[in-house]
Amino acid sequence: MSRVIVIGGGPAGMMAAITAAEAGSQVSLLEQNEKLGKKLFITGKGRCNITNAGEPEAFFANVVTNPKFLYSAFYDFDNRAVIRFLDETGCKVKEERGSRVFPQSDHSSDVIGALKRRLDRSGVKISLNTAVKKIMTQQGANGITAVTGVVLADGSELAAGSVVIATGGASYPSTGSTGDGYRFARETGHKVTDVFPSLVPFTVKEDWCRAMQGLSLKNVAVVFRNDEKILYKGFGEMLFTHFGVSGPLILTASSFYAAGRAGRDGPIRAGREMTKLTGHHEAILSVDLKPALTTEQLDKRLLRDFEHNNNKLFKNILPGLLPDKMHQVMLALSAIPEGKKVHEITREERSRVVKLLKNLEMTVTGVRGLEEAIITRGGVAVSDIKPSTMESKKVKGLFFAGEVLDTDALTGGFNLQVAWSTGHLAGYSAHVVNEGNAFNY
Numbered sequence: 001m002s003r004v005i006v007i008g009g010g011p012a013g014m015m016a017a018i019t020a021a022e023a024g025s026q027v028s029l030l031e032q033n034e035k036l037g038k039k040l041f042i043t044g045k046g047r048c049n050i051t052n053a054g055e056p057e058a059f060f061a062n063v064v065t066n067p068k069f070l071y072s073a074f075y076d077f078d079n080r081a082v083i084r085f086l087d088e089t090g091c092k093v094k095e096e097r098g099s100r101v102f103p104q105s106d107h108s109s110d111v112i113g114a115l116k117r118r119l120d121r122s123g124v125k126i127s128l129n130t131a132v133k134k135i136m137t138q139q140g141a142n143g144i145t146a147v148t149g150v151v152l153a154d155g156s157e158l159a160a161g162s163v164v165i166a167t168g169g170a171s172y173p174s175t176g177s178t179g180d181g182y183r184f185a186r187e188t189g190h191k192v193t194d195v196f197p198s199l200v201p202f203t204v205k206e207d208w209c210r211a212m213q214g215l216s217l218k219n220v221a222v223v224f225r226n227d228e229k230i231l232y233k234g235f236g237e238m239l240f241t242h243f244g245v246s247g248p249l250i251l252t253a254s255s256f257y258a259a260g261r262a263g264r265d266g267p268i269r270a271g272r273e274m275t276k277l278t279g280h281h282e283a284i285l286s287v288d289l290k291p292a293l294t295t296e297q298l299d300k301r302l303l304r305d306f307e308h309n310n311n312k313l314f315k316n317i318l319p320g321l322l323p324d325k326m327h328q329v330m331l332a333l334s335a336i337p338e339g340k341k342v343h344e345i346t347r348e349e350r351s352r353v354v355k356l357l358k359n360l361e362m363t364v365t366g367v368r369g370l371e372e373a374i375i376t377r378g379g380v381a382v383s384d385i386k387p388s389t390m391e392s393k394k395v396k397g398l399f400f401a402g403e404v405l406d407t408d409a410l411t412g413g414f415n416l417q418v419a420w421s422t423g424h425l426a427g428y429s430a431h432v433v434n435e436g437n438a439f440n441y
Contacts, residue, residue: 002161003028004430005150007132008181009036011416012402012423013166014115015077019427020164021122025434028158029124030150032131032176036119037112039168039175043374043416048108050086051079051420052413054099059417063409064198064255069382070407070418073390077424079417089114100413135163135184137395145189146396162397162430164390166423169376169403170195181404182379189394191381193406197373199415200254201246202285205363208329212240215325216247221291224253224364226283231256235291240325245285245362251374252410254367257283287360289322299354306350310343317342321357330356375415379406390426397433401426 006017009031021027029036043049052059059074060067083093083101091114092104103110119126131153139145149159167181182192216239224232232253239247290298309317315338318327331338334352336345370376380400384393392398401422409415 002026002434003149003159004162004164004427004434005030005158005160006164006166006427006430007150007184008166008168008402008404009033009038009126009128010166010168010402010419011037011040011115012168012419012426013164014119015420015423016164016166016399016401016427016430017124018115018118018122019424020162020431020434021119021124023428023431025162025431027122027124028160029119029126030130030132030152031126031128032180034128036116036126036128037108039172039177040112041108042172042175043108044102046108047102047106048111049411049413049416050093050101050103050111051082051417052099053079053083053095053101058099059409059414062412062414063407063418065377066382066407069385069387069405070421072388073421073425074417076428077421079413081424082417082420085118085420086111086114089118098412132180132184135165135188135395135398137188137398144396145394147398160397161434161436162399164399164401164423164426164430165380165404166401166426167404169379171197171200171370171373171376171403173371177376177403181400185380185384185400185404188392188398190384190392193378193381195370195376195378197367197370198255198377198408199251199374199411200367200369200372201241202244202250202254202257202364203366203368204244204285205282205365208332209240209244209362210242211329212325213242215240215323217287217289217323219291220249221288222249222253223286223288224256224283225286231283238287243368244364248411250285253285255377255408255410257364257367283364285362285364287362289357289360295354295358298357299350302350302354306342306345310341312342313338314340314342314345333360374411375408376403377408379404382406389429390422391429391433397430399426399430 004020004025004027006013006029017027017029091110093101094104095101132150133153134151136148137145138148147163151157165181168177170179185192218237221235234249236249237247238249314336333356336349390399402419
């Protein structure tokens with residue numbers, strides 16, 4: 001019996017190895033790190049947002065790039081299947097706000113432990129500290145190129161009937177995601193689309209933004225636009241940093257910024273609009289600090305506050321409107337002197353305050369690097385991959401799974417679901433090809 005080799009011990013790789021082994025193949029899992037699941041360990045701040053328990057429509061609505069490509073993979077092994085898989089392997093889960101699914105223990109190590117038990121139970125041979133240098137292929141008399149194995153970093157060769165590339169993307173390179181999968185893909189004749197950091201903080205131009213470093217805002221609304229075109233609208237939480245802004249809202253918005261940088265047009269779905277960024281790629285982030293009130297309602301509230309605090313200094317009524325770290329910023333942006341009393345505030349000045357509260361604008365100059373990105377946008381072109389099997393259209397017996405593919409999703413467990421689904425489908429398909437029951441070529 002020939003071997004199935006899986007390159008990469010992340011979620012997609014472990015799932016592929018388990019699936020191929022449980023189907024009956026002899027499987028070798030090669031991981032260049034000293035342990036499995038190194039990036040999985042830090043996901044969700046160490047809690048591991050395993051998947052999302054929403055309906056299938058919600059899953060596809062939250063996939064930003066190439067959602068249709070994932071139809072077969074998702075329906076082959078969907079979110080319910082992931083939950084059952086972990087439950088059967090001794091990892092109980094719980095559902096939280098936004099249908100996010102986490103291990104009951106809140107420890108990602110329990111997810112990794114469950115996967116490791118399943119790997120051991122299915123007889124997968126795990127080789128740690130083992131880097132792959134090259135994918136070996138051979139062209140047959142029929143003109144079809146097929147995979148024959150891999151060459152390791154030490155020069156030794158491992159023969160295989162199928163190889164699954166699940167090496168991850170290029171984000172968090174400290175966890176081993178060094179982009180080797182892209183190199184393997186190019187060397188075997190596959191197209192790799194441009195790679196960008198995604199689900200990543202924004203850098204901004206304004207210095208006053210940095211003055212609020214560490215301030216977290218909850219229940220705010222943001223609009224992210226470029227050249228008056230709306231890229232993203234959302235409601236939730238954001239965070240000011242020493243370089244700009246971060247937090248859940250910003251990470252989500254960054255997916256659409258990255259999409260524009262990649263020069264793609266995207267569909268409008270689930271209330272999200274994605275369009276190309278133009279010019280020098282500066283964009284505007286507008287924050288509504290009081291989304292529960294209309295501009296008129298906020299103006300009336302401000303008038304009431306002014307009437308009740310007529311003789312106070314304007315700066316002394318700000319604690320009722322804003323967090324402490326925003327007071328000096330509001331004074332500076334509104335151009336109202338610190339010593340000015342409330343009864344001295346003009347209608348124009350009051351209007352400026354209302355506008356700032358409803359439309360605090362920042363100039364987004366870019367995103368942080370891949371070392372801070374949760375995921376990578378871009379990767380192995382899905383036009384080169386069969387969506388029904390995850391097999392290459394160019395090399396028989398070569399499969400791709402997980403973040404190495406040009407498909408990515410928003411936060412909420414959707415990216416890990418992509419890894420589980422594509423890993424499961426690639427693993428089973430690799431077993432079938434390995435057994436000689438080839439699909440149509």
